Amino acid sequence: MSTNNHGNGSKPSHIELRIKRQDGPGQPSRWEVFRLPYKENANVISCLQEIQRAPVTADGTRTTPVVWDCNCLEEVCGACTMVINGKVRQSCTALIDQLEQPVTLEAMSKFPLVRDLAVDRQRMFDALRKVRAWVPIDGSHDLGPGPRQSPKAQEWMYTLSTCMTCGCCLEACPQVNENSDFMGAAAINQVRLFNNHPTGKMHKEDRLRALTGPGGIQDCGKSQNCVEVCPKSIPLTTSIAEMFRETTIQAIKDWVMREVPKEHGAA
Amino acid sequence: MAEGRYVVVGGGLAGLMTVIKLAEAGKQVDVFSIVPVKRSHSVCAQGGINGAVNTKGEGDHPDVHVKDTLKGGDFLAEQPPVKGMCYAAPGIIYLLDRMGVTFNRTPEGLLDFRRFGGTLHHRTAFAGATTGQQLLYALDEQVRRYEVEGLVTKYEYWEYLGSVLDDDGACRGIVAMDVRSMELQAFPAEAVCLATGGPGIIFGRSTNSVINTGSAVARAYVEGALYGNGEFIQVHPSAIPGDDKLRLMSESLRGEGGRVWVPSDGRPSDPVTGKPLPPKGQPWYFLEERYPKFGNLVPRDVGTREIFQVCREMKLGVNGRDAVYLDMTHIPPDVLTRKLGGVLEIYEKFRGVDPRFVPMEIFPGMHYSMGGLWVDYESSANAGWTPVPSPRNQSTNIPGLYAAGECEYQYHGANRLGANSLLSCIYAGQITGPAMSLYARNGKKAADAVPKPVMERALAFWKDRFAQLGKMSGKENPWGLARELGDVMTETCTVVRENGKLRKAVEKLDEFSARWKDCNVLDTGRTFNQSLAFVNQLENMFELAKVMAKGALMRDEGMRGSHYKPEFMLPRAKTANPKDDPEFMTKWKENTGKWRKTTIAKFTAKGPDITYRDVPTPVLDPEPRHYD
Numbered sequence: 001m002s003t004n005n006h007g008n009g010s011k012p013s014h015i016e017l018r019i020k021r022q023d024g025p026g027q028p029s030r031w032e033v034f035r036l037p038y039k040e041n042a043n044v045i046s047c048l049q050e051i052q053r054a055p056v057t058a059d060g061t062r063t064t065p066v067v068w069d070c071n072c073l074e075e076v077c078g079a080c081t082m083v084i085n086g087k088v089r090q091s092c093t094a095l096i097d098q099l100e101q102p103v104t105l106e107a108m109s110k111f112p113l114v115r116d117l118a119v120d121r122q123r124m125f126d127a128l129r130k131v132r133a134w135v136p137i138d139g140s141h142d143l144g145p146g147p148r149q150s151p152k153a154q155e156w157m158y159t160l161s162t163c164m165t166c167g168c169c170l171e172a173c174p175q176v177n178e179n180s181d182f183m184g185a186a187a188i189n190q191v192r193l194f195n196n197h198p199t200g201k202m203h204k205e206d207r208l209r210a211l212t213g214p215g216g217i218q219d220c221g222k223s224q225n226c227v228e229v230c231p232k233s234i235p236l237t238t239s240i241a242e243m244f245r246e247t248t249i250q251a252i253k254d255w256v257m258r259e260v261p262k263e264h265g266a267a
Numbered sequence: 268m269a270e271g272r273y274v275v276v277g278g279g280l281a282g283l284m285t286v287i288k289l290a291e292a293g294k295q296v297d298v299f300s301i302v303p304v305k306r307s308h309s310v311c312a313q314g315g316i317n318g319a320v321n322t323k324g325e326g327d328h329p330d331v332h333v334k335d336t337l338k339g340g341d342f343l344a345e346q347p348p349v350k351g352m353c354y355a356a357p358g359i360i361y362l363l364d365r366m367g368v369t370f371n372r373t374p375e376g377l378l379d380f381r382r383f384g385g386t387l388h389h390r391t392a393f394a395g396a397t398t399g400q401q402l403l404y405a406l407d408e409q410v411r412r413y414e415v416e417g418l419v420t421k422y423e424y425w426e427y428l429g430s431v432l433d434d435d436g437a438c439r440g441i442v443a444m445d446v447r448s449m450e451l452q453a454f455p456a457e458a459v460c461l462a463t464g465g466p467g468i469i470f471g472r473s474t475n476s477v478i479n480t481g482s483a484v485a486r487a488y489v490e491g492a493l494y495g496n497g498e499f500i501q502v503h504p505s506a507i508p509g510d511d512k513l514r515l516m517s518e519s520l521r522g523e524g525g526r527v528w529v530p531s532d533g534r535p536s537d538p539v540t541g542k543p544l545p546p547k548g549q550p551w552y553f554l555e556e557r558y559p560k561f562g563n564l565v566p567r568d569v570g571t572r573e574i575f576q577v578c579r580e581m582k583l584g585v586n587g588r589d590a591v592y593l594d595m596t597h598i599p600p601d602v603l604t605r606k607l608g609g610v611l612e613i614y615e616k617f618r619g620v621d622p623r624f625v626p627m628e629i630f631p632g633m634h635y636s637m638g639g640l641w642v643d644y645e646s647s648a649n650a651g652w653t654p655v656p657s658p659r660n661q662s663t664n665i666p667g668l669y670a671a672g673e674c675e676y677q678y679h680g681a682n683r684l685g686a687n688s689l690l691s692c693i694y695a696g697q698i699t700g701p702a703m704s705l706y707a708r709n710g711k712k713a714a715d716a717v718p719k720p721v722m723e724r725a726l727a728f729w730k731d732r733f734a735q736l737g738k739m740s741g742k743e744n745p746w747g748l749a750r751e752l753g754d755v756m757t758e759t760c761t762v763v764r765e766n767g768k769l770r771k772a773v774e775k776l777d778e779f780s781a782r783w784k785d786c787n788v789l790d791t792g793r794t795f796n797q798s799l800a801f802v803n804q805l806e807n808m809f810e811l812a813k814v815m816a817k818g819a820l821m822r823d824e825g826m827r828g829s830h831y832k833p834e835f836m837l838p839r840a841k842t843a844n845p846k847d848d849p850e851f852m853t854k855w856k857e858n859t860g861k862w863r864k865t866t867i868a869k870f871t872a873k874g875p876d877i878t879y880r881d882v883p884t885p886v887l888d889p890e891p892r893h894y895d
Contacts, residue, residue, distance in 0.1 A: 024792075042510060049746070052746040052798070054747075064798070065746070065797065071302050071307075073511055079303075115447075118447075120447075128408075132412075136412065140284075145361045148372075150372065151376075154372045164310075
């Protein structure tokens with residue numbers, strides 16, 4: 001009944017979507033199938049918008065519009081991440097012509113579900129707080145130019161800085177699960193970014209120590225799934241490897257510099 | 268009496284900079300955002316941020332930036348605030364640099380600057396082609412720091428519904444809704460700042476994000492805030508059409524050398540300039556031919572009109588469609604990747620072709636509202652380029668209610684120059700924070716003294732309204748109705764305006780308001796009920812659409828920035844510089860005397876009441892705009 005429009009050149013007459021619905025946390029889930037007339041250049045978002053305008057399933061049953069998060073629709077805000085045909089990605093850049101039909105949509109599984117395809121990614125923002133992912137400036141008044149940087153340094157730091165906190169890397173990570181607090185690759189990558197900034201590095205110890213707390217970098221299982229699913233091609237595994245090294249050095253430094261209680265009777 | 272909390276609505280650049288200024292002064296701030304602030308629409312800004320830092324030996328200066336901005340806006344922008352902004356711009360870019368924004372660099376390690384429309388100088392600092400995203404992240408990081416220090420509380424996934432107004436008509440707080448739990452709550456405040464962005468969704472498809480419904484601002488307008496210059500809507504020359512949105516292809520593409528062309532049909536000459544066209548099939552670079560000085564970097568209103576003229580009147584669009592080529596293929600691919608990677612990637616992802624090797628196909632799309640809530644500025648002597656901290660700055664006519672960013676009208680007049688929007692957001696935020704605390708200090712009304720009945724009354728109003736909305740079970744689908752609204756607004760209120768069509772649009776908008784009453788809420792769920800929230804927003808959207816349509820209808824002048832009404836065009840000047848044609852200048856002076864005014868809309872139940880206000884010119888005398 002469904003068509004795979006790869007290779008044969010002919011356009012299908014319909015777009016079929018299978019969407020996993022759930023009214024709220026703890027509620028039972030169900031699958032709903034929608035069949036929409038084929039449209040050129042359609043993406044998952046335009047299909048979901050089409051359903052908003054006519055919320056009826058393929059068998060003619062009235063239903064509610066599907067709930068999902070989205071905003072910019074050009075893959076810079078990170079809001080519309082979901083699992084599409086089993087793969088975690090942004091739904092705005094999921095073009096129907098490039099997807100096998102029926103197109104299956106599910107919410108990410110590693111975050112608390114809010115409703116239908118929407119989840120709560122607050123833990124990712126909490127992690128950014130924990131690792132102190134910022135440059136501590138003296139104030140927002142005019143203090144003249146910032147530090148000079150080479151174009152080469154700017155280029156790779158820009159890449160690290162394009163992280164949208166979208167959640168793909170956590171969804172794909174086997175270490176992010178119900179039994180672990182692992183913060184995931186996104187926050188670790190931010191530590192690398194700020195620890196390499198000329199001003200940010202003045203406070204790198206604080207971030208490195210935060211990285212080794214509960215749920216920190218030591219929980220990484222090196223599966224390397226994160227780097228494969230990152231929509232911005234951020235070298236996440238390189239960031240993790242570098243931060244592993246840095247946190248180890250920091251731990252040794254901290255051990256050497258620890259306060260040793262003075263022994264009685266010493267000269 | 269203890270100082271109360273401050274409320275900032277909106278977590279884009281303007282909102283977050285306001286938060287930073289308040290928190291830095293030790294104030295307690297509640298910031299409300301309908302999405303996590305890091306996902307605000309500021310992320311969509313691509314090309315850069317302007318500041319006359321003059322590192323290229325071109326003799327650039329903040330005064331030149333002022334002149335370009337005022338001329339670009341066809342002398343409708345408020346001049347002292349523009350001067351303040353342009354003078355603050357280099358310091359703002361340095362501040363962002365200190366915050367760690369990954370701006371592109373020169374070989375010497377300095378900030379790099381590129382060209383943008385409406386200026387002849389390299390004045391635009393940039394971080395790849397996702398500058399807005401990088402700037403927003405920098406401010407987001409600083410706010411996170413204040414969050415950890417306990418000065419800032421974020422209410423993300425909370426939507427502003429309306430202001431809490433006391434018996435004297437002053438704003439004493441807001442009512443907001445948690446859009447996931449659907450809980451309604453009233454929040455008292457010393458002062459409130461709206462930084463809620465633009466209204467692109469009123470046009471259905473635009474380059475704006477999904478949250479840019481204009482609903483918050485529309486509600487403030489309905490509650491008595493004045494709205495300025497509503498009819499000035501920027502249509503960006505280069506976007507790629509889509510069913511869900513129009514995706515912006517940054518002006519920086521042309522700033523880095525991109526060329527706009529269509530294949531010539533071999534006709535002997537350009538009907539506009541009389542210059543010959545190339546042989547049939549050859550590229551005709553119509554912007555370069557028509558504007559030898561500015562070329563592909565004419566201001567957006569000019570570029571958009573020319574593309575419309577070439578596609579619609581000359582029928583020279585690519586393959587007869589509404590499309591022209593934007594060609595980057597003569598620039599080395601590695602340069603393109605380094606300076607424009609982000610935006611070229613968007614094109615490739617959505618169009619399936621690599622624009623480094625194949626010319627892009629683009630067409631204008633609704634992009635930005637120059638109009639917004641009317642706000643005041645401190646106009647006392649010495650004010651302007653060294654802004655005097657004053658409670659008047661960025662204040663709406665409702666005491667205690669402030670506005671900053673795209674949602675206010677002050678900085679861009681009739682047309683905004685590219686890369687001035689990020690600047691105006693951040694500059695406005697920098698002066699709004701201090702303005703709010705001065706207002707609170709000077710005022711007799713401390714927030715913890717808000718009479719309980721005032722808060723309760725506001726909350727009860729919204730609880731009742733949402734109970735009613737939740738029961739709506741009519742025939743109209745709100746999302747479908749919104750699409751109809753978008754089609755009408757795009758057809759009548761964008762590039763080419765005709766009074767006949769605008770009159771019909773105004774009638775149509777009244778009809779939409781009536782049909783809205785027959786909406787179906789579609790969803791009775793108690794969790795993240797997006798349809799319920801949207802039904803509320805939609806009614807507000809109609810009110811703002813009426814301001815735009817009526818403002819456009821009443822402005823019977825041929826051309827002012829983005830506003831173009833062919834039936835009222837002045838005859839072209841007979842000289843290259845219009846100032847040399849005395850006959851033209853007589854007509855121009857007469858027209859500009861009548862229409863170089865701020866349009867002010869005031870809400871009434873029968874539709875917007877429109878009046879006009881003079882725009883003082885203490886900085887620069889108006890002149891006819893020309894870029895050739």
